[in-house]
Structure formats: structure tokens, C-alpha cells
Amino acid sequence: MKKLLALLAIFGLVFVSCSDDDEGAIIPDPVPPTVDYTAGSANFSNYVAVGNSLTAGFSDNALFVDGQTASFPNMLASNFALVGGGDFKIPFMADNLGGAFLQGEVVRTNRLILSFLSGSPSPVPVEGVGTTDIANVLSGPFNNMGVPGARSYHLVAPGYGNVDGVLPGLANPFFARFASSPGTTVLADALAQNPTFFTLWIGSNDVLGYATAGGAGADHNVTGILDPTMYGGTDLTNSLVFAGALDGIIQALKSTGADGVIANIPDVTAIPFFTTVPHNPVPLDAATAAVLNEAYDQYNMGLLGLQAINQISAEEVQRRTISFAAGDTNAVVLLDEDLTDLTGFNDALTNMRQATEDDLLVLTSRSFIGSLADPGNPTSINGVAIPLADQWVLTPEEQQAIATAITAINQTITALAVQYDLALVDANAYLNEIAETGAPLNDGSTVTSTFGTGGGFSLDGVHPSPRGYALLANLFVEAINAKYGSNLPGVEPLDYTGLYID
Structure with missing residues (x-):
């Protein structure tokens, strides 16, 4: 009997123990192991980041305090601090608006924010001065x-930071x-700090x-012009000019004894600025389509006439023929400088054609398409009755020039990177992966x-969001760890927003 009672007592303990577990008894989490971080062979004590807007933390078409704080170099600096990295000073803007002025003249507009006033969200500059x-x-x-x-060549241009030269x-x-x-x-200002490590x-x-x-x-790869003082802001830099500038920059940075990491550039045509607006965004009813077809009939007939006398091919006639139909997916009309110039036969036969899926419309065109070239003329619709000018579209030929560059x-x-023994970040492959x-x-x-909702890019369609910058920071960390034997942890992208919501 005593043995039976003892067994029952043991079973009771087991039952109570199981019951307590079922009721959610707290089981302490295992203590995570302590990680000893190391810099490997690198010296992160004085880190300097050199670059453009992607280094500064530019997003939503502006530079502002929160964006600068969420720059990928600042994220890297937080990792470097774990292994002896020093302070990381940032030239902060004065506020979170991003606008800037000089002598009473606005030189930078405010950052973009989503506005819902029109019924569908669209980016507009945030209010304030x-x-x-x-x-x-x-x-x-x-x-x-x-x-x-x-x-590239601006980094070595004297006077690039002269206040008196800004307005001109x-x-x-x-x-x-x-x-x-x-x-x-x-x-020069980067070198004056005697960096021990650079990006x-x-x-x-x-x-x-x-x-x-x-x-x-x-396209200065075509013009052959090698003097960057002759370049405009919309020109394509000659590849030899880039190579010379970059070689000089790296050689100078390495002369301090610093190690570093360099990144290649992404395929810019894969960013939302070029992938958001479709080539065929024009909605038309049957009556309007008929009116437009009648208006373009003489242009189409003129093409056929010139084909008949062997001035253009049947393929080009097909490419240039303009036609509309009732529905929501009519292609815009654009000017294409690579078409055969027919204006010598007739001034009305301009280099017009409709866009195809091979054309890339810039993000800013979405508010221009459908607007009126002449507010007093309701038929002067941009992108329909009035062809889009060159600045609104990247044609396949222009895309090829970009790809070559x-x-x-x-x-x-x-x-x-190989010559100077630097870590290399393949940002091109990675951002293509984000896109695909x-x-x-x-x-x-x-x-x-995806523009606005994908979390990778900000509202300007060009620059990453803070979360996108975090992913890039981790890419830099991976390259640094692999090259220098460090074990930096990177950052958690979820700690950074994919879209600023005010």
C-alpha cells in the first residue's frame, strides 16, 4: 500500500508538471552567446565616406536630417564602433524639410511626401519653409x-564647394x-582627415x-570630348574621364595607408524612375480615338507615300504609324531623333512614333502626359496630340548608350579594386536582384x-529608402568581412522605414 501511494505521488508530480507546462509556464530563453567582434586586418578608427547622394543619405528628392542619419555610412560607422571605430561626423542639414536657400533664392526644394488630396496617392513636396x-x-x-x-571628376574639382559659385x-x-x-x-578635405578606412x-x-x-x-563616349569643364549636367561622362578621375582618387586615398571598399554602379534603367510609368497609359473613348486617328491620317499617308518612292522602309513605316483605339492602354506619341528625318519632304512629317514596351518613360512624365500644351486649347494634349519631347523618354538607342557606359x-x-587591393561591392547585381x-x-x-510600396526606394524613384540603405549597408559589411577578416554584424533592415509617413 505504501509503495502504491508513493507511485501515485510521483505520477501526481509528473501530472502537475505537465499541467503547468500546458498552462504556459515560463521557460527562460537560452542566453545568447557573447560575440567577440573583431576588425580583422582593417583599422576602422577613422572612417571617411566619399561619394555622392547615395553616400550622403539622400532620399525623397532631398537631403534632410533623418535621411542623413539613415545613410549607409552612418550604419557602417555604428558597426565599426564595435571594433574601435571613432566618431562619425555628418554635415547635417538644418531640419527635416530638406529645402535650402542662398541669398533669398531657393536652391533646393523640400523633400517629397505622399499626398492623398487628388484621390490617389502622389508625391508632393512637404509643406513648410x-x-x-x-x-x-x-x-x-x-x-x-x-x-x-x-x-567622378567633381570630387577633384577646385571650387566645387565655393558658395559664390552656387547661384551661377x-x-x-x-x-x-x-x-x-x-x-x-x-x-582634399577627405585626405586632410588622414583616414584609416574609407568607402x-x-x-x-x-x-x-x-x-x-x-x-x-x-554622349561623350561618342563625341570623344575629354574635358569635363565642357560637360553639361545632362551629358554622359566619357568612360576614359571617369577612369582617370577614379584612379587618381583611389591612389590618393590609399596613400594614407588606409584600407577601403569600393562599389560599382547599378543599372540605372532598372530603378523605379524608369519602370513605373507604362508606355501605354492613355485612356480613350471611341469618339476621341476616332478624332485622333483622323488627325494623324495625313501623317500616316505621308509615310506610305515616301515608302513608295523608297525613302523609308516598310519596317520604319510600321514603327512610325500612329493609331488609337477605345480603351485604357493607348501608347503615348513621342519624338524619336533616331528615326529618318523626313521634314525635307514635308515639315509635318516630324520624327513621331508611338511608344512601345521597349521605351522607358521617366517618372516625372506621369504628371505631364495628359496635360495641355496650350491651356486654352483642349485638344493640345501632351503625349497624345502633342508628341513627348526627348527628355520624357529613354529610347532603346539611348538605353544602349547607357548600358555601354x-x-x-x-x-x-x-x-x-583589384589593382589597389580593395573590397568590392557588386551593387549592380544586388539592385538588379531587388528589381527582379x-x-x-x-x-x-x-x-x-515597386514605386511607393516596395520598401526599397524612396519617393523620388532614384534613391533608396532607409530600409534600402540598410540592405546596402549589409552588402558593404559582407564585402568588408570577406576581404579583411572582420566579423561585423551588419544592421537589421526592419529597424529602418521603407517609407516616411508623417
Whole structure:
């Protein structure tokens, strides 16, 4: 009997123990192991970041305090601090609006925010007056030497930070705020800090200015012009000019004994700025389509007439023939400089055609298509009755010029990374991956390049969101760890927003 009672007592304990577990008894989580972080062979004690808007933390078409704080170099600096990294000074804007002025003239507009006033969300500048005065030069030095708008050759251009040159368009307003002197260069100010480690990401603007202007600028890989003082803001930088500038920059940075990491440039035509507006966004009813077809009938007949006398091919006639139909997916009409010039036969036979899926319409065209060229004439519809000018569309020929330039630039970056023994970040492949498949996060969500909702890009369609910058920061960390034997942890992208919501 005593043995039976003892057994029952044991069973009772077991039962109570199981019951307590079922009722949610607290079981302490295992204590995570302590990680000893190491810098490997790198010295992160004085980190300097050199580059353009992507380095500065530019997003939503502006530079502002929160964006600068969420720059990828600042994220890297937080990792470097775990292994002896020092302070990371940033030339902060005066507020979170992003607007800036000089001598009473606005030189930068406010950052973009989603507005729902029109019924569907669209980016508009946030309300308020920016308080950043370009003439109020900050006292440095600054570790983040990212200068929005800078091209490769700008980093070595004396006077690029001269306040007096900003309004005439001879200097950069962002660099003017923190340049050590009017005649200094971005590179000189970076070198003056004697960096022990650097990141260098430059070259995207050497292509981007041409691309965002719809290829309206000059392609200096074709013109052969090697003097960058003759370049305009929408021109495509000659690849030899880029190579010479980059080689000099890296050689100078390495002369301090610093290690570093360099990134190649992405395929700019894969960003939301070029993938959001479809080639066929025009809705028409049957009556309007009929009126338009009648209006373009003489143009189409003129093409056939010139084909009959062997002035253009049947293929070009087919490409240029303009036709509309009732429905929501009519293609816009555009001007294409690569078509045969027929105006010598008839001034009305301009280089017009309708867009195809091979054309890329710039993001800003979505508010222009459908507007009136002449407010007093309801038939003067841009993109329908009035062809879109060159700056609104990247044609296949212009896309090929961009692809050729990017290939040459990235080959140079890879070769110089090997030559100077630098870590290399393949930002091109990674951002293509974001565009094609997305990047999975720890909560099961996926960051994509879809405009406004994908979480990877900001509202300007060009620059990453803070979450996008976090993903890029981790890409830099991976390259640094692999090259220098460090074990930096990276950052958690979910800690950063995919879209600013005010």
C-alpha cells in the first residue's frame, strides 16, 4: 500500500508538471552567446565616406536630417564602433524639410511626401519653409563626404564647394555648406582627415544625369570630348574621364595607408524612375480615338507615300504609324531623333512614333502626359496630340548608350579594386536582384523596387529608402568581412522605414 501511494505521488508530480507546462509556464530563453567582434586586418578608427547622394543619405528628392542619419555610412560607422571605430561626423542639414536657400533664392526644394488630396496617392513636396542657409558654412571636418549631385571628376574639382559659385551653377550647394575653404576639393578635405578606412561609391551620376533627362544630353563616349569643364549636367561622362578621375582618387586615398571598399554602379534603367510609368497609359473613348486617328491620317499617308518612292522602309513605316483605339492602354506619341528625318519632304512629317514596351518613360512624365500644351486649347494634349519631347523618354538607342557606359565604368571599378587591393561591392547585381526577385526580410516580408510600396526606394524613384540603405549597408559589411577578416554584424533592415509617413 505504501509503495502504491508513493507511485501515485510521483505520477501526481509528473501530472502537475505537465499541467503547468500546458498552462504556459515560463521557460527562460537560452542566453545568447557573447560575440567577440573583431576588425580583422582593417583599422576602422577613422572612417571617411566619399561619394555622392547615395553616400550622403539622400532620399525623397532631398537631403534632410533623418535621411542623413539613415545613410549607409552612418550604419557602417555604428558597426565599426564595435571594433574601435571613432566618431562619425555628418554635415547635417538644418531640419527635416530638406529645402535650402542662398541669398533669398531657393536652391533646393523640400523633400517629397505622399499626398492623398487628388484621390490617389502622389508625391508632393512637404509643406513648410526649409531653414538650411547655404551661406552658413559648417565647421568640420566631416566623416561623411557624400555630396549629392557629384560626378567622378567633381570630387577633384577646385571650387566645387565655393558658395559664390552656387547661384551661377559653378559649385555644389551641398558641398558649399561644409567645404573647408572655397577653393578646396572633396578629395582634399577627405585626405586632410588622414583616414584609416574609407568607402568610395561614385559614378552613378556620370550616367544618371543623362538618363533622367531622357537621353537629351550629349554622349561623350561618342563625341570623344575629354574635358569635363565642357560637360553639361545632362551629358554622359566619357568612360576614359571617369577612369582617370577614379584612379587618381583611389591612389590618393590609399596613400594614407588606409584600407577601403569600393562599389560599382547599378543599372540605372532598372530603378523605379524608369519602370513605373507604362508606355501605354492613355485612356480613350471611341469618339476621341476616332478624332485622333483622323488627325494623324495625313501623317500616316505621308509615310506610305515616301515608302513608295523608297525613302523609308516598310519596317520604319510600321514603327512610325500612329493609331488609337477605345480603351485604357493607348501608347503615348513621342519624338524619336533616331528615326529618318523626313521634314525635307514635308515639315509635318516630324520624327513621331508611338511608344512601345521597349521605351522607358521617366517618372516625372506621369504628371505631364495628359496635360495641355496650350491651356486654352483642349485638344493640345501632351503625349497624345502633342508628341513627348526627348527628355520624357529613354529610347532603346539611348538605353544602349547607357548600358555601354555602365559596363565600361564597372569594368574600371573592378579593375581598380583589384589593382589597389580593395573590397568590392557588386551593387549592380544586388539592385538588379531587388528589381527582379526582391530581398526577403526576417519577418517574412520582401523588399522590392515597386514605386511607393516596395520598401526599397524612396519617393523620388532614384534613391533608396532607409530600409534600402540598410540592405546596402549589409552588402558593404559582407564585402568588408570577406576581404579583411572582420566579423561585423551588419544592421537589421526592419529597424529602418521603407517609407516616411508623417
